[in-house]
Amino acid sequence: MASAQAKQALFEAIAVMGKAFSSPRRLELLDLLAQAPRSVDELARASGQSTANASQHLQALHAAGLLTRTRNGTRVLYAFAGEDALGLWLSLRDASVAHLGEVERAAREYLGEEVETIGREDLLERLAKGDVVLVDVRPEEEFAAGHIEGARSIPLEELERRLSELPPGQEVVAYCRGPFCAYAHEAVRRLNEAGHAARRLEDGWPEWRLAGAPAPKHA
Amino acid sequence: MASAQAKQALFEAIAVMGKAFSSPRRLELLDLLAQAPRSVDELARASGQSTANASQHLQALHAAGLLTRTRNGTRVLYAFAGEDALGLWLSLRDASVAHLGEVERAAREYLGEEVETIGREDLLERLAKGDVVLVDVRPEEEFAAGHIEGARSIPLEELERRLSELPPGQEVVAYCRGPFCAYAHEAVRRLNEAGHAARRLEDGWPEWRLAGAPAPKHA
DNA sequence: CAAGCTATCAAGTGTTCTATTGAATAGCGA
DNA sequence: TCGCTATTCAATAGAACACTTGATAGCTTG
Numbered sequence: 282m283a284s285a286q287a288k289q290a291l292f293e294a295i296a297v298m299g300k301a302f303s304s305p306r307r308l309e310l311l312d313l314l315a316q317a318p319r320s321v322d323e324l325a326r327a328s329g330q331s332t333a334n335a336s337q338h339l340q341a342l343h344a345a346g347l348l349t350r351t352r353n354g355t356r357v358l359y360a361f362a363g364e365d366a367l368g369l370w371l372s373l374r375d376a377s378v379a380h381l382g383e384v385e386r387a388a389r390e391y392l393g394e395e396v397e398t399i400g401r402e403d404l405l406e407r408l409a410k411g412d413v414v415l416v417d418v419r420p421e422e423e424f425a426a427g428h429i430e431g432a433r434s435i436p437l438e439e440l441e442r443r444l445s446e447l448p449p450g451q452e453v454v455a456y457c458r459g460p461f462c463a464y465a466h467e468a469v470r471r472l473n474e475a476g477h478a479a480r481r482l483e484d485g486w487p488e489w490r491l492a493g494a495p496a497p498k499h500a
Numbered sequence: 501m502a503s504a505q506a507k508q509a510l511f512e513a514i515a516v517m518g519k520a521f522s523s524p525r526r527l528e529l530l531d532l533l534a535q536a537p538r539s540v541d542e543l544a545r546a547s548g549q550s551t552a553n554a555s556q557h558l559q560a561l562h563a564a565g566l567l568t569r570t571r572n573g574t575r576v577l578y579a580f581a582g583e584d585a586l587g588l589w590l591s592l593r594d595a596s597v598a599h600l601g602e603v604e605r606a607a608r609e610y611l612g613e614e615v616e617t618i619g620r621e622d623l624l625e626r627l628a629k630g631d632v633v634l635v636d637v638r639p640e641e642e643f644a645a646g647h648i649e650g651a652r653s654i655p656l657e658e659l660e661r662r663l664s665e666l667p668p669g670q671e672v673v674a675y676c677r678g679p680f681c682a683y684a685h686e687a688v689r690r691l692n693e694a695g696h697a698a699r700r701l702e703d704g705w706p707e708w709r710l711a712g713a714p715a716p717k718h719a
Numbered sequence: 720c721a722a723g724c725t726a727t728c729a730a731g732t733g734t735t736c737t738a739t740t741g742a743a744t745a746g747c748g749a
Numbered sequence: 750t751c752g753c754t755a756t757t758c759a760a761t762a763g764a765a766c767a768c769t770t771g772a773t774a775g776c777t778t779g
Contacts, residue, residue, distance in 0.1 A: 284610060284682065285548060287606065287609050287610035288528075288610050288682075289524065289528075290606045290609065290610070291603070291606040291607055291609075291610050291680060292524035292525075292527045292528050292531075293524045293606075294596065294600060294602045294603040294605075294606045295524070295527055295592070295593055295596045295600075295603055296521070296522060296523060296524040296527055297596070297600060297602070297603075298521075298592060298595060298596040298599070298600060299518070299520075299521030299522045299523070299527065299592060300521075300522040300736095301518075302515070302517075302518030302519075302521060302522070303515060303518045303519040303521070303522035303736095304515060304518070304736085304737080305508065305511035305512045305514070305515040306511075306737085306738095308511045308514055308515055308518065309507075309508075309511050312511075320755080320756095321755070321756060321757090322754095322755065322756080329504060330738085331738075331739075331740095332755080332756070332757095333738085333739075333740080333741095333756085333757075333758090334737080334738055334739080336755095336756060336757060336758095337737085337738085337757085337758095338737095340757085345599070345600070346595075346596070346598075346599025346600045347599070352745090352746085354746065354747070354755095355745075355746050355747060355753090355754060355755050355756085356746095356754090356755055356756080357755075357756065357757095362599060363598075363599075365591075365594075365595050365598060366595060366599065368591070369591050369592060369595050372584075372587070372588050372591055373514070373517060373518060373588060373592075374514055375584075376517060376565075376584050376585060376588050377513065377514045377516070377517040377565070379565075379582075379584060380517070380564070380565025380566070380581060380582075380585065381513060381514075381516060381517060381564070381565045383513045383516070384510065384513040384514055384516075386513075387506065387509045387510040387512075387513045388510055390506050390509065390510075391503060391506035391507050391509070391510050461510060463503065463507075519766095523766090523767080525767085525768095539725080539726090540725075540726060540727090541724095541725065541726080549768085550768075550769075550770095551725080551726070551727095552726085552727075552728090552768085552769075552770080553767075553768055553769080555725095555726060555727060555728095556727085556728095556767080556768085557767090559727085571726095571775090571776090573725095573776060573777070574723095574724060574725050574726085574775075574776045574777060575724090575725055575726075575776095576725075576726060576727090
């Protein structure tokens with residue numbers, strides 16, 4: 282068959298995208314980019330790798346069609362290439378949780394003690410009723426790049442200092458980058474210590490956005 | 501941070517699944533398994549690789565949680581581990597088409613001249629009206645493992661011999677493994693040569709099944 | 720229980736991938 | 750234009766991977 286070769290070429294082409302997901306370093310970059318577009322060295326710093334290395338990985342992700350690349354003056358911004366690309370990353374991540382015990386184990390190890398959660402639907406209801414405060418505990422730039430409607434930004438670092446901003450009687454819901462981000466876990470633990478009733482949203486901003494970014498109906 | 505290490509472990513665990521998609525050989529195996537469960541050496545033969553090699557890849561896919569493994573007497577059957585795993589493969593494939601020109605180019609090269617297509621919705625309507633014949637041109641075992649309701653099985657190899665089974669006046673719709681499977685393309689070309697009006701369904705059985713395997717309403 | 724088939728294992732080899740280093744380039748502002 | 754910063758390129762060493770070959774283990778059948 283002459284076509285055996287052509288078929289092989291086809292699978293090789295598809296595997297280019299597969300390879301993009303095969304390195305932990307690249308996945309970490311994707312995870313950060315799911316929040317907001319960023320420059321090479323922000324990404325390098327946030328993921329704890331050298332700039333040159335991050336640059337190489339980002340180029341690989343770009344070549345695989347997962348990221349767009351735009352020059353902004355002296356820096357280069359990378360961003361997810363579309364909702365389908367973002368969705369693919371989230372699906373891969375979710376599937377790995379569902380099928381690989383090791384992922385769950387590693388997640389527990391990283392996230393520490395589990396805290397109470399609240400689902401998307403429930404949160405929307407409670408927001409509509411107005412009896413919870415929704416707090417985005419990610420760094421401020423990520424909040425600025427997009428957030429759940431009705432949330433207020435209190436980065437985890439500033440949480441203790443700004444506890445007084447939270448009405449004492451009300452329950453607090455914290456959210457962050459996603460189910461594997463430690464910020465919301467930590468925020469809830471600290472809020473509990475400070476005597477607040479608190480839960481974390483079971484996933485984060487990218488999942489919310491991809492679900493169509495539902496907004497609470499105002500009463 | 502002590503947790504930097506834990507975070508790294510988490511991404512490494514997720515990357516196990518990513519790595520599964522990083523080899524063209526493995527993707528070819530997945531593509532075959534999307535049709536029906538199979539034994540190691542059927543897969544090896546169908547994908548043109550040695551049994552030992554196929555076995556290794558299948559074990560890797562199994563370790564990544566994408567496949568289940570069941571022993572059946574002297575042979576071992578591998579199958580997709582669930583709808584989410586299958587869906588992930590299809591999403592990856594589709595995303596690669598959407599974002600990588602090279603995939604489209606390779607597909608055209610492999611599939612040959614494009615033929616007229618019909619979408620899922622349109623096909624359902626036509627089936628309900630009863631004015632098309634739907635033909636599954638995959639090998640018979642794959643038809644047996646699952647097919648679109650209302651289709652009849654005529655493997656591509658037998659098409660010429662069995663042309664008389666097709667009512668002369670009616671349009672024929674052929675489908676096969678998916679958008680990148682050459683069978684339906686080839687079938688339509690041959691049917692056209694034989695004087696039949698024919699189109700191919702724009703995707704194949706796995707996509708149909710994953711879409712909930714809609715069935716035509718009988719009049 | 721021996722023969723035969725299927726699948727896996729183990730070891731070896733050539734290739735590809737990853738991270739590092741240091742140098743080169745591109746844009747910006749003085 | 751010069752110097753500064755951000756990014757990329759190029760070369761390299763080490764690790765991981767893919768495919769081959771030959772041996773081994775599990776089941777079935779005679």
